[in-house]
Amino acid sequence: MTAPLLEAAHITVRFGGVVALRDVSLAQVPRETLGMIGPNGSGKTTFVNVMTGHLRPAHGTISFDGKAMAGRKPFQIAAAGLNRTFQAVRIFQELTVAQNLATALVDAMHPLDPDAMAGAIDWLELGHRMTARAGGLTLYEQRRLELLMRLVQQPRLVMLDEPVGGLSTSEVHAMLGLLAELKSRTTIFIIEHTMKVIREIADRVVVLLAGEKIADGAPTEILRDPRVIEKYLGSFDA
Amino acid sequence: MSVRKNLIPLGVFVALAYGLPLALAGNRYLAFVCGMTLINVLLACGMNLLYGYTGLMPLMFAGIAGISAYVSVRLSEAGLSFWLAMPLGALAASSLGVLLGLPSLRLKGFYFTLCSLVIQSVITLGFIYFSGFTNGDTGIAQIPLPSLPGGISLAGPPYELMLATFASLGIALLIALVGSSFGQRLVAIREDDGLAEALGIDVTRQKLGAFFIGSLFAGLGGAVYAPYLGFVSPRSFDVLVSLNIWLMVAFGGRGTIWGPVVGAALLTPVPFLLQDYYTIKDVVYGLLIIGVIVALPSGLAGALKLSPRPGASKVAMRARPEKAS
Numbered sequence: 037m038t039a040p041l042l043e044a045a046h047i048t049v050r051f052g053g054v055v056a057l058r059d060v061s062l063a064q065v066p067r068e069t070l071g072m073i074g075p076n077g078s079g080k081t082t083f084v085n086v087m088t089g090h091l092r093p094a095h096g097t098i099s100f101d102g103k104a105m106a107g108r109k110p111f112q113i114a115a116a117g118l119n120r121t122f123q124a125v126r127i128f129q130e131l132t133v134a135q136n137l138a139t140a141l142v143d144a145m146h147p148l149d150p151d152a153m154a155g156a157i158d159w160l161e162l163g164h165r166m167t168a169r170a171g172g173l174t175l176y177e178q179r180r181l182e183l184l185m186r187l188v189q190q191p192r193l194v195m196l197d198e199p200v201g202g203l204s205t206s207e208v209h210a211m212l213g214l215l216a217e218l219k220s221r222t223t224i225f226i227i228e229h230t231m232k233v234i235r236e237i238a239d240r241v242v243v244l245l246a247g248e249k250i251a252d253g254a255p256t257e258i259l260r261d262p263r264v265i266e267k268y269l270g271s272f273d274a
Numbered sequence: 275m276s277v278r279k280n281l282i283p284l285g286v287f288v289a290l291a292y293g294l295p296l297a298l299a300g301n302r303y304l305a306f307v308c309g310m311t312l313i314n315v316l317l318a319c320g321m322n323l324l325y326g327y328t329g330l331m332p333l334m335f336a337g338i339a340g341i342s343a344y345v346s347v348r349l350s351e352a353g354l355s356f357w358l359a360m361p362l363g364a365l366a367a368s369s370l371g372v373l374l375g376l377p378s379l380r381l382k383g384f385y386f387t388l389c390s391l392v393i394q395s396v397i398t399l400g401f402i403y404f405s406g407f408t409n410g411d412t413g414i415a416q417i418p419l420p421s422l423p424g425g426i427s428l429a430g431p432p433y434e435l436m437l438a439t440f441a442s443l444g445i446a447l448l449i450a451l452v453g454s455s456f457g458q459r460l461v462a463i464r465e466d467d468g469l470a471e472a473l474g475i476d477v478t479r480q481k482l483g484a485f486f487i488g489s490l491f492a493g494l495g496g497a498v499y500a501p502y503l504g505f506v507s508p509r510s511f512d513v514l515v516s517l518n519i520w521l522m523v524a525f526g527g528r529g530t531i532w533g534p535v536v537g538a539a540l541l542t543p544v545p546f547l548l549q550d551y552y553t554i555k556d557v558v559y560g561l562l563i564i565g566v567i568v569a570l571p572s573g574l575a576g577a578l579k580l581s582p583r584p585g586a587s588k589v590a591m592r593a594r595p596e597k598a599s
């Protein structure tokens with residue numbers, strides 16, 4: 037059994053009287069693609085916010101690469117090799133693509149070497165857009181830029197928050213191809229809304245419902261779990 | 275942001291900064307307006323680093339300049355050489371500014387501005403309250419001009435040449451900072467501090483650094499201002515002065531090297547021109563501020579498209595809405 041890369045234990049988060057996460061524990065080993073699904077408001081983004089230091093949990097411990105992460109700030113967690121993207125695409129809109137890339141490199145602990153970087157730019161087909169204002173790119177190009185900005189930092193783990201949100205059917209298909217390739221470059225934690233994406237790329241799936249983990253297993257098992265079917269899939273297009 | 279493309283404008287500026295006071299040496303009044311412009315260029319560079327590049331609008335800027343002015347004047351009186359009193363005053367002011375600004379550096383946009391306004395008010399009250407040090411509302415008059423080692427007086431054109439040196443060095447430092455990785459981090463913070471932090475940038479530390487350096491500009495400006503006018507009072511460093519410097523940056527074009535320099539050069543003479551109409555002076559300034567916000571949100575440089583300025587189209591006063599998660 038490989039030592040886990042990310043280990044969250046008994047994470048509880050409260051917003052005032054509302055419990056956003058209740059006693060959620062999970063572990064992810066290197067190179068394992070872990071998916072997280074759940075209806076709106078089930079606490080998926082909150083979980084990522086806690087893992088990346090954007091939110092402090094009321095209870096629980098986080099360890100990344102064997103080191104305790106609780107209480108660390110987002111920039112320290114990023115420096116430790118745990119990267120994230122945001123649900124709504126988030127890039128420096130007013131800067132050019134090249135400036136966005138340069139900003140991702142400015143405090144990168146282990147930046148990609150120039151050859152590998154050129155390769156990554158080619159792979160994500162952004163070479164011809166380098167001097168364009170990032171805010172003027174299509175959503176799919178912006179999503180690719182987001183990925184590029186994480187990739188050049190050579191993270192140990194990337195947490196992707198709904199990376200296909202807002203994309204057209206053909207773009208979703210293309211993005212799935214990119215994510216499948218991304219799996220060979222780093223470890224991925226992916227939040228998704230749609231079962232299709234999870235089924236295609238996740239090795240294991242965690243299901244959240246109203247802040248609680250109700251299932252954890254291979255995608256095929258999850259699809260057959262009666263609790264998941266009743267609480268989530270039954271009321272949802274799978 | 276290449277350093278090289280700024281070399282020619284910098285050369286032009288240096289030539290004008292040294293040449294104009296010399297050319298106008300026969301007319302002390304016009305030479306004085308030139309000198310004041312050079313001080314304002316220095317101040318505008320510091321304000322530009324904070325407002326234009328970091329996205330913070332520090333309304334306590336004049337207060338920090340004032341602390342430095344009082345400290346350096348009193349140190350000079352105590353027998354310290356002006357050349358030691360000036361950097362000490364500037365350092366004291368920026369250190370105090372950072373200490374006062376610490377709680378507000380966690381804020382951004384409108385909330386930072388509001389907090390800086392409160393800090394400015396406290397500093398102004400302090401200038402009045404600690405009258406043993408500042409001589410209160412009466413102010414300190416008859417501040418002597420410094421002299422060079424060897425007893426050469428700096429009275430007249432030599433002082434303006436010194437101001438030209440400070441202004442030129444100030445611009446050169448700003449060019450270097452903006453072209454460095456530090457400048458890159460500041461622009462990232464201005465554009466989206468949350469994203470900057472997620473990319474590994476220590477936002478609070480970088481803001482502190484920017485605040486300290488920006489305050490040093492303010493401090494040096496305050497320290498050279500006091501002997502030039504020969505008089506300082508709390509009104510020399512009140513919030514209107516902060517707004518005045520801000521207006522130079524916003525009017526010229528924040529986030530560009532040369533916009534605020536042009537802004538300072540165009541706006542410094544305005545109060546002198548309006549001297550006979552002092553009752554409407556404040557009205558003119560008020561109208562200018564409204565005009566800039568409404569018509570020129572990215573300043574002259576933006577209106578003339580002098581250079582592509584990332585992010586300048588946004589009005590920084592606006593608080594960035596937090597993303598719901």
